[in-house]
Every structure is written in C-alpha cells, then in structure tokens.
Amino acid sequence: MINKSIIKRILSSLLKSGGDFSEIYIQKKIINNIKLEDRKIESSSSGHELGCGLRLCSGDSTFYAYVDSLQEEKLLNAAGVLSSAVNKSCNRKVLDLTSSESPYNINIKKYPEEVLPEFKKSILLEVDKASRDYSSKITQVTSYLSDLEEEVYIANCNGIYSFEKVVKTILTVSVVAKKGKEVRTGYKSLAKTCGYEVFDLKAPREVAIEASRIAVDMLDAVSAPVGPLPVVIGPAFGGVIFHEACGHGLEADAILKDASVFKEKLGKKIANSIVTAIDDSTLPYHWGSYKFDGEGYPSTKTVLIENGILKSYIYDFKTAIKSKKTQTGNGRRQSYKHIPIPRMSNTYISNGKEDPESIIKSVSRGIYAKEFAGGQVDPATGDFVFGISEGYLIENGIVSFPIKGATLIGDGPTVLNKVEAVGNDLDFAPGFCGKGGQSISNEVGQPTIMVSEITVGGTKI
Amino acid sequence: MGENKYKSEGTDLVKICKDAASKVDRGAVDEFEIYAANSVQNEIEIYNGDVESLSFSDSTGIGVRIFKNKSIGYAYTEILEENKIRDCIEKAISNSLVTNKEEYNFLPTEGEYKYKSSKIDKNILFREDFLKFSVKSKINIAKKLEILTKEKDKRIAGVDSLIYNDSQSEVAILNSSGFFDKYKATTCFIYVNAISKQNGDISTGDYFGCARSPEDLNLEEISANAVKRSVSILGGKKVKSRKVDIILDPLVSAQFLSVIANGLAADSVQKGKSLFKGRIGDKIFNINIDIIDDGTMPDGLASKPFDGEGVPRGKTVVIKGGVLNTFLYNIYTARKDRTQSTGNAVRASYESSPGVGLSNFYIQPSDNTFEELLGCIDKGFYVMDIIGLHSGANPISGEISVGAKGLWIDKGSLQFPVKEVTIATDILSLCKSIEKVGSDLKFLPSGGYIGSPSLLVRDIMVGGN
Numbered sequence: 001m002i003n004k005s006i007i008k009r010i011l012s013s014l015l016k017s018g019g020d021f022s023e024i025y026i027q028k029k030i031i032n033n034i035k036l037e038d039r040k041i042e043s044s045s046s047g048h049e050l051g052c053g054l055r056l057c058s059g060d061s062t063f064y065a066y067v068d069s070l071q072e073e074k075l076l077n078a079a080g081v082l083s084s085a086v087n088k089s090c091n092r093k094v095l096d097l098t099s100s101e102s103p104y105n106i107n108i109k110k111y112p113e114e115v116l117p118e119f120k121k122s123i124l125l126e127v128d129k130a131s132r133d134y135s136s137k138i139t140q141v142t143s144y145l146s147d148l149e150e151e152v153y154i155a156n157c158n159g160i161y162s163f164e165k166v167v168k169t170i171l172t173v174s175v176v177a178k179k180g181k182e183v184r185t186g187y188k189s190l191a192k193t194c195g196y197e198v199f200d201l202k203a204p205r206e207v208a209i210e211a212s213r214i215a216v217d218m219l220d221a222v223s224a225p226v227g228p229l230p231v232v233i234g235p236a237f238g239g240v241i242f243h244e245a246c247g248h249g250l251e252a253d254a255i256l257k258d259a260s261v262f263k264e265k266l267g268k269k270i271a272n273s274i275v276t277a278i279d280d281s282t283l284p285y286h287w288g289s290y291k292f293d294g295e296g297y298p299s300t301k302t303v304l305i306e307n308g309i310l311k312s313y314i315y316d317f318k319t320a321i322k323s324k325k326t327q328t329g330n331g332r333r334q335s336y337k338h339i340p341i342p343r344m345s346n347t348y349i350s351n352g353k354e355d356p357e358s359i360i361k362s363v364s365r366g367i368y369a370k371e372f373a374g375g376q377v378d379p380a381t382g383d384f385v386f387g388i389s390e391g392y393l394i395e396n397g398i399v400s401f402p403i404k405g406a407t408l409i410g411d412g413p414t415v416l417n418k419v420e421a422v423g424n425d426l427d428f429a430p431g432f433c434g435k436g437g438q439s440i441s442n443e444v445g446q447p448t449i450m451v452s453e454i455t456v457g458g459t460k461i
Numbered sequence: 462m463g464e465n466k467y468k469s470e471g472t473d474l475v476k477i478c479k480d481a482a483s484k485v486d487r488g489a490v491d492e493f494e495i496y497a498a499n500s501v502q503n504e505i506e507i508y509n510g511d512v513e514s515l516s517f518s519d520s521t522g523i524g525v526r527i528f529k530n531k532s533i534g535y536a537y538t539e540i541l542e543e544n545k546i547r548d549c550i551e552k553a554i555s556n557s558l559v560t561n562k563e564e565y566n567f568l569p570t571e572g573e574y575k576y577k578s579s580k581i582d583k584n585i586l587f588r589e590d591f592l593k594f595s596v597k598s599k600i601n602i603a604k605k606l607e608i609l610t611k612e613k614d615k616r617i618a619g620v621d622s623l624i625y626n627d628s629q630s631e632v633a634i635l636n637s638s639g640f641f642d643k644y645k646a647t648t649c650f651i652y653v654n655a656i657s658k659q660n661g662d663i664s665t666g667d668y669f670g671c672a673r674s675p676e677d678l679n680l681e682e683i684s685a686n687a688v689k690r691s692v693s694i695l696g697g698k699k700v701k702s703r704k705v706d707i708i709l710d711p712l713v714s715a716q717f718l719s720v721i722a723n724g725l726a727a728d729s730v731q732k733g734k735s736l737f738k739g740r741i742g743d744k745i746f747n748i749n750i751d752i753i754d755d756g757t758m759p760d761g762l763a764s765k766p767f768d769g770e771g772v773p774r775g776k777t778v779v780i781k782g783g784v785l786n787t788f789l790y791n792i793y794t795a796r797k798d799r800t801q802s803t804g805n806a807v808r809a810s811y812e813s814s815p816g817v818g819l820s821n822f823y824i825q826p827s828d829n830t831f832e833e834l835l836g837c838i839d840k841g842f843y844v845m846d847i848i849g850l851h852s853g854a855n856p857i858s859g860e861i862s863v864g865a866k867g868l869w870i871d872k873g874s875l876q877f878p879v880k881e882v883t884i885a886t887d888i889l890s891l892c893k894s895i896e897k898v899g900s901d902l903k904f905l906p907s908g909g910y911i912g913s914p915s916l917l918v919r920d921i922m923v924g925g926n
Contacts (some may be wrong), residue, residue: 038732040561045554047534047812048545051520064516068539079518085515085901117559140733176734176857183736183858224862226702226885226924257508259621259656261663296544339514374852380621380665382654383881385849385864405860407853409883409924457853457862457883457924461702 018088186215223457352422576775667693819909
C-alpha cells in the first residue's frame with residue numbers, strides 16, 4: 001500500500017526533534033453489515049476505511065496523530081506537528097525494517113468478498129425462521145451479520161515491520177419472548193476470526209435456537225434472591241467474571257498508575273490454588289486472536305495465574321519497557337484512530353478436574369449463573385458487577401427455577417480466593433470489551449466453577 | 462507547537478457533497494442522500510503532572526443512502542478519491558438489492574416535519590472563542606484540574622485518569638429532493654477519576670465537565686465533585702438487605718432515565734421492544750413529572766438545527782404531568798404511525814444510516830432542594846454512583862439490578878458510607894415509585910445529552926448482607 005522507503009522517511013521525520021520511539025500504523029478496512037428485524041432485511045450497509053496513525057514517544061509522553069489518507073505529504077505534515085511537540089536533540093536512528101514472524105498462521109476458506117449478498121440474506125432469514133419455529137412466544141427477532149476484511153501494516157524505528165490480513169465474521173441473534181405481561185430477552189452470537197466457513201462449524205439456526213431457548217425459559221422466572229449465596233458459574237461466557245474481576249486489574253497500565261488491587265502481587269498467591277488463568281492470542285480462529293498485536297508484536301500465550309500464584313501482568317510496548325519486562329503481545333487498538341493500550345485477547349480459566357454435575361450437586365442452596373449480559377469493574381478497588389441473563393436457583397443440589405433480574409456484586413481478590421471448584425468443561429464465548437473509549441474483540445472462557453459466596457442482587461429476601 | 466496547523470486547509474463539505482451527488486447516476490436510483498462530516502479533534506491525557514498522551518486528528522467521510530424501488534441501500538467511505546466515491550455509490554445501490562421494499566422508504570418531505578423550521582441560532586453551536594485556545598493552553602487546563610483534584614483532600618492518593626478532549630465538527634446533508642444545509646459545532650469535555658485511600662481502604666470517584674468552549678469548564682466544581690465522590694465512600698460497608706427509600710444523585714438518575722428513554726423511541730415501540738407500547742395517554746408516573754426532548758435547547762450539547770436526515774429539531778414533551786404524551790420519531794417511524802417526524806433521526810457518524818434517538822432529553826426540575834428531599838426520609842440510602850448499568854438493566858424486559866455506592870440516611874441526615882450493595886427494581890415500578898423531583902438538574906453526555914435532578918424514590922430493594 002505504501003513503500004518501505006516512504007515509511008522510513010516518516011519514521012525519521014517523527015524523530016527529527018528528538019524522542020525515543022516512532023511508529024506508523026496503516027489500516028485498510030472493508031466492512032459489510034446486514035440487519036434483520038421485524039421479519040425483514042431492514043438494512044444493508046458497507047464501509048471503506050483507510051488511514052494511518054503516527055505515534056511518537058518521548059519519555060513518559062506519547063504524541064499521536066491520525067490521518068485518513070496515505071498521501072506522503074499529509075503524513076509528513078502530521079509527523080511535523082508531532083515532532084514539534086518534542087523539543088530535544090535528535091539522537092535516535094531508524095533501523096532497517098525487517099519483516100516480523102508470528103506463530104499464528106491460519107487459512108481463510110471463504111473470504112467475505114466472495115460471498116453473495118443473497119447468501120447473507122438467507123442466513124438471516126434462516127435465523128428468523130428457526131427462532132419463530134422454536135416457539136410461538138417469540139415476538140421479535142433481531143439479527144446482525146457483519147464481516148470485515150482488513151490489512152494492517154505496522155512499522156517502527158526499532159526495525160519492526162509487520163503485515164497482517166484479518167478476516168472476521170460475526171452473527172448475533174437477539175430475541176424477545178412474551179407470555180401475558182412477562183417479557184424476556186435472549187441473546188447468542190457466533191463470531192470467529194475467519195470467513196464464512198464459520199457457518200460450517202455451526203449452523204445459523206443453532207445460534208437462533210439457543211437465543212430463543214434462553215428467552216422462553218426465562219419467561220417462567222421467579223424473582224431472584226438477595227444477599228450472599230454460593231454461585232455456580234457456567235462454562236464459556238461465565239469467563240466474563242474472570243475478565244472483569246481480575247483481568248482488567250492485571251493490565252499493566254492500571255498497575256503502573258497504582259490503580260489496581262493486584263499491584264505488587266507478582267509471585268504471590270492471589271487465588272485459590274485450583275485456579276490457573278491464561279491469556280492466549282494464538283488460539284486459531286478465536287475471536288480475540290491475531291497474528292500481531294496493534295504494535296506489530298507477535299501473538300503470545302501468557303500464563304497469568306498458575307495454581308493460584310500471580311505469574312504475569314498484561315503488557316504493551318510502553319508498559320513493558322517501564323516495568324522492565326518482556327512485551328506479552330497485548331498492545332491492542334480499535335483502529336488507526338486509537339493509541340494502543342494493554343488489553344486482553346482470549347482470556348480464560350483452565351480446565352480443572354471436577355465433573356460439572358457434581359459441582360452443582362455440592363450446593364444445597366445457591367444460584368446457577370449460566371449466561372451473563374456482561375459486566376463492569378473498577379480496577380482500582382476491584383469492585384465488579386455482572387448482570388445474569390440466564391440464571392437458576394439451586395435447591396438441594398438440583399437446578400430448579402429460573403430467576404430474573406439478578407446481578408452478582410463483589411470484588412476480584414475476594415472472589416478469586418473463594419473459587420472452590422473448577423470443572424473440566426472449558427469452553428469459550430466471543431464478545432466486545434470497552435476500555436478508554438476503545439472497543440475491541442475479546443473472548444472469555446472457563447469451565448464450570450463454584451464460588452462459595454457472592455452477593456446476589458435480586459429483590460427477594 | 463504548530464497551533465491549529467493540524468487542520469488541513471479547506472475541507473469543503475459543500476464541494477464534497479456536490480461532487481458526490483454529481484457522480485450518482487440518476488437513472489440507477491429513485492432518490493439519494495449524501496451525508497458528509499468532518500471532525501478535527503484534540504485529546505490530552507495527563508498523569509502525574511506530565512502529558513501522558515496528546516493526539517490530533519482531522520478526518521472526513523461521507524455516507525450515501527440511496528432509495529430504489531422502495532428499498533434502501535447504504536455505504537460510506539473515508540477515501541474521497543473520485544473512483545472510491547463511485548465505488549461507494551455502487552455499493553449502496555447493490556446493498557439496496559437485498560433489503561426489503563417498504564412503502565415508507567422515500568426521502569422526507571416538508572409536510573412531515575412536526576417543527577417547520579428550527580429555532581436554533583447556529584452561532585450558539587460554534588463558539589469562536591474555542592479557536593483561541595492553543596494546545597498548550599488546553600494542556601494547562603488539564604494539568605490544573607489534576608492539581609486541584611490532588612489538593613482538595615489529603616486522602617487523595619492519585620489521579621489515574623485525566624482526559625481532556627475537544628472537537629470542531631461540521632456536518633452537511635444534501636439530498637435529491639433539494640435539501641441542502643450544514644452546521645458547525647464545537648465541544649469540549651474533561652474527565653477526572655480520583656483515587657483515595659484511608660486505613661487500607663481504597664475508593665474512586667469521578668466527575669466531568671463539558672461545554673462548547675474550554676472557557677466554560679468549571680475546574681473548581683469538577684475537582685470538588687470528583688473528590689467528594691471518592692472520599693465520602695472511604696470505609697464504606699455493606700448493609701443488611703432490605704427495602705428502603707432512596708435518593709438518586711442526578712448522574713445516577715440520568716443513567717436510569719437513559720434506560721427509560723430507550724422505550725420512548727418509536728422504533729422500539731413499533732417493534733414490540735418497549736414497555737410503553739400502547740400506553741399513550743396512560744399515567745406512567747404517580748406524580749406530575751414532565752420529561753422533555755429538546756433538540757434546540759440553547760445550552761444543550763446535543764442541539765442541532767436539523768436531525769440526521771435533515772428534518773428540523775424542536776421541543777417535544779414526551780411525558781406531561783406523568784402521562785405518556787408521545788413517542789420520538791424519525792421520518793420512517795412517523796410514516797408508520799401516520800404522524801410527523803419530531804426530528805429525532807440520529808446518526809453517530811457517516812458510518813451509519815439514521816435511526817431514532819434522543820437529543821437533549823431531561824426531567825423538568827422542581828424547586829425541591831436536596832436537603833428537602835433528604836428530610837423526607839427516615840431510613841434510606843443516598844445513591845451516589847452505580848456500576849453495571851449496561852449489563853444490569855434490560856430496557857425490553859424492564860429488569861434493573863445494578864451495583865451501588867453512597868451514604869446511608871437516618872432520620873433525614875447523611876450517616877455512614879455504603880458500598881458493594883445492589884439496587885434492584887423494574888422500569889415501570891421505578892417510574893411509579895418516584896415521589897419527588899429535585900432542583901439540581903445535571904446533564905450527562907451519553908447517547909444524546911441526558912439530564913435529571915435528584916430523585917426521591919420509595920421502597921427499593923437494596924441488596925447486601
């Protein structure tokens with residue numbers, strides 16, 4: 001898209017008044033979105049984005065500009081504005097660019113550009129039919145099908161040069177079910193870092209049926225209890241609890257700013273010894289995977305917690321240097337319009353030994369939280385909440401009534417120590433995570449786990 | 462440093478719209494619309510007295526909506542080269558081939574405007590004095606806020622997030638039935654999160670300010686509020702689960718109002734995704750409360766002369782005296798309900814076609830002071846902040862359960878700090894339980910510009926021990 005000698009000129013120009021690091025991030029993105037609602041294809045849109053972000057670091061300061069163009073003149077102008085913010089002598093040379101390698105190498109089978117619009121439409125119509133066939137109580141089906149083809153070039157003054165072609169496909173299904181005055185919703189998505197072969201793994205109707213089952217089952221929900229209770233958290237999306245309650249607090253920017261409860265805990269026991277947690281961007285085709293992070297660093301598997309002991313934080317380039325650690329390939333950004341920051345990729349609790357059914361049987365009175373609507377954490381205090389979207393009471397070791405309107409509230413360090421059982425049914429679920437105004441694709445994962453006590457925020461004492 | 466040099470000379474949206482329009486093959490479409498937007502942004506992050514990051518941008522894009530055989534297609538591009546604009550138009554046309562035909566799909570006509578012309582003075586949206594502020598002076602404003610925040614109380618241990626950002630934006634819409642207009646706007650926003658520590662306990666409190674010009678940011682007030690929200694929760698504990706009366710801080714009320722507002726957009730109502738469907742004329746609140754959407758409010762940051770499809774904005778009383786008066790409409794939903802558009806077509810950027818959304822949306826304040834509300838409570842909870850609204854409130858089913866922190870109330874006075882508790886209810890019960898409205902209206906810039914005063918709400922379940 002742009003030749004290496006121009007890139008080198010820009011990297012040098014950024015450093016002309018001093019600075020420690022210069023970088024260029026070039027992104028070309030083609031996206032397509034198609035939406036079904038009210039039994040019809042409501043909209044279909046496409047977008048073409050192209051731009052480039054320039055970064056200059058000097059001491060603890062980062063200077064950033066983005067330009068929606070690849071014209072050399074515009075880039076040099078932006079580089080000039082940035083370099084004028086640093087007023088030092090130039091002593092940094094730009095090294096020759098060498099192409100980076102990554103352990104992440106996959107094959108795309110069905111590129112979005114080769115898929116006909118009529119086929120995309122048929123996927124959404126299949127979702128609508130399967131949902132409404134599942135139950136006459138389904139009153140609305142909203143489904144989005146989006147695909148993305150992207151090319152990213154990253155180069156920096158240390159001679160790093162990376163290129164990655166990214167293909168992503170996502171289908172989301174939201175349904176509304178109604179019985180008398182009761183209204184419930186169900187949501188399920190299928191998302192992979194690959195093309196339309198994603199539907200060879202799972203048929204659109206299966207996603208639709210799962211979303212519909214949740215909404216219909218929840219129609220009979222009773223009011224959730226309130227107060228501290230044992231909670232069994234289901235596999236896959238249940239991993240959002242680790243993502244929120246712990247993962248964000250392990251991101252090195254929070255650590256360096258003394259805004260994390262996990263500061264100065266490396267090598268220390270922060271969780272029950274049955275907990276091992278990993279961030280792994282190398283898992284093939286997973287939603288949070290990539291060949292290179294947003295700074296051109298190869299994808300990496302990082303053990304965060306091993307048998308309860310904190311092993312590593314989550315680093316990008318800048319926080320790794322400041323902490324005198326190796327980068328973990330977690331410098332991620334939403335687009336060329338954003339500065340990279342430490343972010344999780346696919347983050348999960350590893351398999352334990354227990355049978356999920358026996359975990360549930362061990363609870364005499366508690367909650368089985370199967371699906372969540374999401375969660376939020378304040379990393380500085382560790383305080384979190386999760387909204388349960390599919391939950392049940394556990395009575396005498398048996399999953400009984402569905403419950404409505406419940407959240408879980410607590411703090412990360414306490415919950416990690418109260419994980420008392422880890423199952424052997426590890427699974428993953430895709431999602432989006434927001435931080436610092438940037439939304440990126442993530443995966444969460446875990447087997448069934450049991451936490452001895454979390455406060456449940458229902459309405460029934 | 463190069464002041465304002467970053468803005469490229471002469472990004473001319475008029476020319477961009479007209480050029481794009483000239484490339485549309487009029488034989489291939491029935492109607493079309495070009496939406497062009499340019500935004501020049503500046504963002505500054507401060508940490509420990511230094512610039513942590515400073516970023517600039519100047520970007521332009523266009524979105525093309527075409528109407529053909531009563532179907533709509535949409536495409537956008539950030540690359541404004543001639544062939545890419547042609548590709549974009551082609552993409553929009555091919556996208557129209559898969560969307561459903563509907564009789565309501567055609568461009569707005571003047572007879573469908575509820576507000577015939579906009580009463581807003583365009584000069585209010587764009588403040589000339591905004592341009593006076595150099596990057597350096599904006600850095601100094603941000604640094605000053607960090608200092609003020611740290612000075613306010615010795616329990617403040619640090620400021621982990623201090624962000625200033627601003628933008629000068631311009632929007633133009635041109636359509637094939639002859640509409641062509643544009644406006645410019647300036648906005649700035651500053652945010653601080655203060656961490657406080659005492660006896661091993663940690664607490665955070667954040668606050669923000671937003672305005673049309675940095676001149677109007679009140680740093681004293683912002684720092685004082687962030688510090689108050691942080692230190693007053695120090696040493697907070699759980700309380701026993703029980704139903705009590707609560708006071709919602711204006712920023713908390715505004716967040717709940719945004720969930721309620723979801724169900725007042727005609728789009729959600731028509732699709733059966735609103736609890737307010739079929740309830741026009743019903744008394745939703747027990748008290749005489751007014752809720753207003755005013756797209757022309759002079760000091761409203763969501764004010765614009767026209768909406769995302771060129772329809773004039775106005776002032777719509779959605780809830781009048783506690784009774785549901787009307788929903789909010791764009792052209793498509795108005796045609797479906799055989800009414801007029803209230804000018805509530807919104808689009809986040811050129812990336813999206815117009816949906817239905819809020820402008821300046823607020824609960825009309827009364828003259829009750831905060832102390833008067835407090836005086837009405839025997840045992841209760843003053844909710845200063847909530848967490849987890851996005852996952853804990855479902856606007857379709859109405860369920861609400863979120864994390865909360867604040868101060869316990871006993872016999873009309875504020876007592877000890879409370880944290881790690883939940884408050885749970887549902888949307889319709891919440892509306893019915895509001896007993897008094899305060900006078901301290903405060904707006905929150907989030908999906909529109911949403912405002913509420915403090916609210917006194919009876920009998921809400923607080924979950925703790």
